[in-house]
Amino acid sequence: MDFSLRRMTDSDLSTVAETEAGVFTDWYRIHRREPEGLPERTTEELRYATSFDPAGNHVAVAADGALVGFILARTWGKVGWFGTFGVPTQFHGLGIGTALVNRAVDYLTSRCSVVGLETMPESGATLGLYTKAGFAATHPTFIVELSLIREADRFRGATPDEIVSWGELSASGRSRALGEVREISDALLPGLDYSREVEAVHAHGFGKTLLCYGRGERLDGFAVLRTSPFRREDTSGRAFIHVLGIRPGASSRDVLGNLVRQLWTTATSLGLSRATAGVGTRHQTAPGLLFDNGFRAVRTAARMVLLPAIDDIFRPVDTVDISRWAG
Numbered sequence: 001m002d003f004s005l006r007r008m009t010d011s012d013l014s015t016v017a018e019t020e021a022g023v024f025t026d027w028y029r030i031h032r033r034e035p036e037g038l039p040e041r042t043t044e045e046l047r048y049a050t051s052f053d054p055a056g057n058h059v060a061v062a063a064d065g066a067l068v069g070f071i072l073a074r075t076w077g078k079v080g081w082f083g084t085f086g087v088p089t090q091f092h093g094l095g096i097g098t099a100l101v102n103r104a105v106d107y108l109t110s111r112c113s114v115v116g117l118e119t120m121p122e123s124g125a126t127l128g129l130y131t132k133a134g135f136a137a138t139h140p141t142f143i144v145e146l147s148l149i150r151e152a153d154r155f156r157g158a159t160p161d162e163i164v165s166w167g168e169l170s171a172s173g174r175s176r177a178l179g180e181v182r183e184i185s186d187a188l189l190p191g192l193d194y195s196r197e198v199e200a201v202h203a204h205g206f207g208k209t210l211l212c213y214g215r216g217e218r219l220d221g222f223a224v225l226r227t228s229p230f231r232r233e234d235t236s237g238r239a240f241i242h243v244l245g246i247r248p249g250a251s252s253r254d255v256l257g258n259l260v261r262q263l264w265t266t267a268t269s270l271g272l273s274r275a276t277a278g279v280g281t282r283h284q285t286a287p288g289l290l291f292d293n294g295f296r297a298v299r300t301a302a303r304m305v306l307l308p309a310i311d312d313i314f315r316p317v318d319t320v321d322i323s324r325w326a327g
């Protein structure tokens with residue numbers, strides 16, 4: 001089948017939303033026996049996700065103009081990943097997925113020293129495709145969830161005045177905090193920069209960034225919390241820890257405890273009942289610290305990186321870095 005690739009534009013977003021919901025509805029029916037159709041991502045969510053790297057998002061288009069695939073790419077400084085990504089089920093096996101991955105990889109390798117992705121561990125097609133494209137598995141990501149209701153006794157007493165949010169700082173306070181977010185990210189993985197997520201979540205009104213200051217007004221940790229849903233008709237009452245980083249050398253236990261208390265108060269005040277996060281298990285002590293704070297494991301995602309990769313990616317550490325390499 002003839003198809004060509006081109007950059008995704010704003011006018012593609014509603015078709016991408018419809019196609020993505022169809023692709024993943026099929027996938028969930030086949031692999032997880034979930035019969036319900038998956039609601040579409042909101043246009044606002046896709047606009048947010050495509051805003052980071054406008055030149056990194058692509059669609060595949062058939063000769064008759066029909067959209068037959070899509071891929072989004074995102075860079076966090078020198079660390080880049082791609083997703084969401086899909087090809088309608090009736091067009092699988094025609095090389096469209098490989099062409100889209102190659103295009104995203106070209107974009108990311110020209111800017112980043114780490115290029116990765118996360119995928120479903122039971123997905124033979126993606127594990128095969130990514131391996132053939134030069135990726136190798138690294139430490140998996142644990143998807144964890146906190147029931148804000150079940151853990152109410154643990155956090156009751158956390159008060160709104162404990163919350164320090166980036167959006168409420170002065171202009172100079174915000175700019176200083178962004179510098180410290182960059183410093184912490186880079187110390188977690190050379191070249192990593194989470195500061196754009198802090199600004200973007202705020203600019204889109206999707207949530208807030210919670211800050212934990214230590215001695216001498218030094219920023220010791222931050223959590224970008226998303227409180228608006230990704231998909232239409234989402235009544236799950238779920239908040240997402242989009243990214244969270246703790247300064248190496250600070251007390252991970254104390255800083256995480258502080259950020260989770262702030263998260264609990266923020267999310268419950270909005271009527272939300274659950275919080276979800278993805279914790280990279282390269283950070284070997286991080287999952288245990290989350291479990292100590294009431295989180296429970298739900299499933300895993302396979303994390304892969306393009307070879308050759310910097311050694312740090314495969315080296316276990318005892319720092320805390322929470323994020324998903326998935327859109």
Ligand SMILES: CC(C)(COP(=O)(O)OP(=O)(O)OC[C@H]1O[C@@H](n2cnc3c(N)ncnc32)[C@H](O)[C@@H]1OP(=O)(O)O)[C@@H](O)C(=O)NCCC(=O)NCCS
Nearest residue numbers: 027085086087092093094095096097098119124125128129
């Ligand atoms: C992943 C997806 C986009 C692939 O698209 P596609 O157009 O079918 O992919 P391609 O035709 O380019 O290539 C698939 C490759 O994977 C290989 N493959 C498929 N199943 C495989 C398996 N079980 N084991 C190993 N390799 C496998 C194929 O052999 C093919 O490689 P080849 O061209 O060298 O033969 C498509 O399957 C999809 O949309 N799936 C559902 C959504 C999804 O999983 N998105 C990605 C989430 S991370």
